[in-house]
Amino acid sequence: MSKGFLQIFEKLYAYYGPQYWWPADTVFEMLIGAILVQNTNWNNVEKALIRLRPVLHPEKIASLKTDELAALIRPSGYYNVKAKRIKAFLAWFKKYDYNIDKIKQLSLVDLRKQLLNIRGVGKETADCMLVYAFEKPIFIVDTYARRLFKRIGLQMPDDYDDFRTQVEASLPDNPKLYNEYHALIVEHGKVHCKRKPICYECPLFHVCDQQIEDNIT
DNA sequence: TTCCCGGACT
DNA sequence: AGTCCAGGAA
Structure with missing residues (x-):
């Protein structure tokens, strides 16, 4: 059980600390x-958010035309697609009077x-919202998580929900844990477990199957 | 599978 | 000039 999902979490947390x-x-x-x-x-998202800041309120964004919104979020890329997606999200959000607490229930x-x-x-995206906006306990499957667990030597399902439920099976039903776990996996994916891995001083080195020959740096 | 798409980094 | 990135839809 040295490669359990909870043990991996604890090693990442011990190394990177709270995120x-x-x-x-x-x-x-x-x-x-x-x-x-998204992708x-x-x-680039920060650049878009800075431009959005003056209208960063549900009613204000809802009152914008889709192409006006698209112009504001241009730095994030896929701006025409994302403008429509934000509009679609707001249409749903409005059904709950833009009230986060109602949705949390x-x-x-x-x-x-x-x-x-x-x-x-x-x-x-849904699972990110569930964890970080609505404080629900769910494991977020992203490219970093797939890459990390595969590299460590665990054989994981390709299917999103199969992957997710397999991880959740060994974790306590705690929203804070899932919040921290995803953040730690992203940080680890950016610092060490990149597409071209940097295994020097990797906090998971001893539980990882990565071949030594790959560890140039 | 292909399209949507900018910006930092190599 | 080429690559990559907290994806999703058709």
């Missing part, structure tokens, strides 16, 4: 950021289904 995610001033900003960050690096399963019904919100 204080999601980096946003308000829950609404987090929700918008979750759409903006985009965070640096929904069950995880019900809320997740509703989020996945929004055009432009897929599983990863």
